[in-house]
Structure formats: structure tokens, C-alpha cells
Amino acid sequence: MSTDYEARLNELGITLPNAPAPAANYVPSVQIGDTLYVSGQISQNENGLIVGKLGKDMEVAEAAAAAKTCAISLLAQVKSACGGDLNRLQRVVKLTGFVNSTLDFTNQPQVINGASDFLVEALGDAGRHARSAVSAAALPLGVAVEIEGIFQIKT
Template structure:
């Protein structure tokens, strides 16, 4: 088990198989030592996490949904690294999309669910730049979608 995966295990997290793309795109593209991961949607043990922040979901619910996106992002990074997550150098940037009402303004707190998890799991390698934006709707009605840029070796 890799160092990063051992830390994830300490946190009670086992990376799932990398989710397959749902349409005509690839899950990741590597350019040099940078890997661009396609948007990962909120998906928990019971299936898709569906809802709208500011209406049917609380900020805490959204943060939990964002954490599931981060776990899927790491699963994609592991796949991009040929199964060796220790090839990850750092998280460079996340862009988080929050399915929310027009008056909801806590998108950053929702995406903190992913950011805080990545720093807890990866230490300094998990620190990243970030955007957190509202969306009127997301694919399949999910609460959160996050894409990421990662540096690998």
C-alpha cells in the first residue's frame, strides 16, 4: 500500500475503481507531468448525491458531497499513475461547481469538503488553488461536480 493510500486507510477511505466516463470524453489527459481530471460528480455509497444547495441540501450536506468528488478525483489520479498513487506530487487546482439556488452564497464552504479532505489525506501535497462557483443545474441533478489539475512524477 502506498504512503498516500496508507494515510487514506487511516482516515477510513479506500479508493474505488476510477469512474468510467459517461459520455464522449476521457476521464483524464496527461500533458507532461500535469494530469487534467474530468469533472467528478457527487456519488456516495447509496448512489448519486442529488440535490440543490439552498433548497433541499444544507451546506454541511454539500461539503460531504464535495468530499466524495475528491475521493473520485484521487481514484482517477491513481489510474493516471498506473495504480501508484505515490507518483502524485501535488494537487495544483480544483474547480468546484455547486448546484445551488440563486441566493445561495456558501459555495466556498461546500467545496471546502473536498479541499479539507485533500489536505488531511495528502498533507502539503494536497494544498491547491481553487475556484468555487454556483450552477443552476448539474448533470443528473447531482449536488456537486469538481474537476482537478494534478502534478505527477
């Protein structure tokens, strides 16, 4: 059975942006065999960076929405690495999510659920993945969330 991920994203009202360019001395992704490692994607949308610190000036629901933007950027990077063909994606293997939060904030998993839930909704079983959700005292540019991913792709 063939899957058209772009069509499913369109049904969800999602258009993948151009893959964000690296902001420093690194590459957006590295492919080894059928495994694609995608560098951390920060929370941002068409209006710019989504900044904030959980436990201080941002609520979980708002941060979960920010995590979803990271997942959208991850898919944009996968599409770019696959020569523009998102359907080469076989599955999401693992996400590592970093949440900009205070020392006493403990709901990092609920924040990263914003990315996980979106990937399962968009990709079905291919979106189910292993995951880590951890706190960070600060993230680049003050963003609320950063997520990196490992993906299996068709070679």
C-alpha cells in the first residue's frame, strides 16, 4: 500500500515550509544507509521564533504547539534530504525534545507530545517513535522547544 504523506498533510491544512538553513557550522542532516539524522529544529513559524520558558512565562498548551512547529520543520528537512520526495520516509525512529524550562517544571513529556501527536496524526503508524523529552536551562535564541530526529528512509 502506497502512502502519500503530502496529501495527508494537505488534508490537515499543513504546507511544509522550505527546510530551514543551518544557523551555525553544521549540516541540516546526515544520511547513513537508510537512516537519516536531522539536526535540532527550533520552535518557529511564519511569524518568527516562538520563545518562552516553561514554568515562568509559557503554558504547556502553547509550548506543545511550539513543539508541533519543530516537527513540521523536521519533516521539511526530511523532504529536502530526500530530494523533495517526502514519500521516501519509511518511519520516524526517534525524537529527542528539549524544553526551555525552569528547574521545578516537570511536564516536558506533555510539551513534546505536541510533536509526537502531530507526527502520528500526519504519518499514521510510520509516525510512531521512541522518544526522550528533557529540560534545558536555556535554548538557542530563547526558543521554547528544540527537537532533533532520526528517520528511516527508502534508499
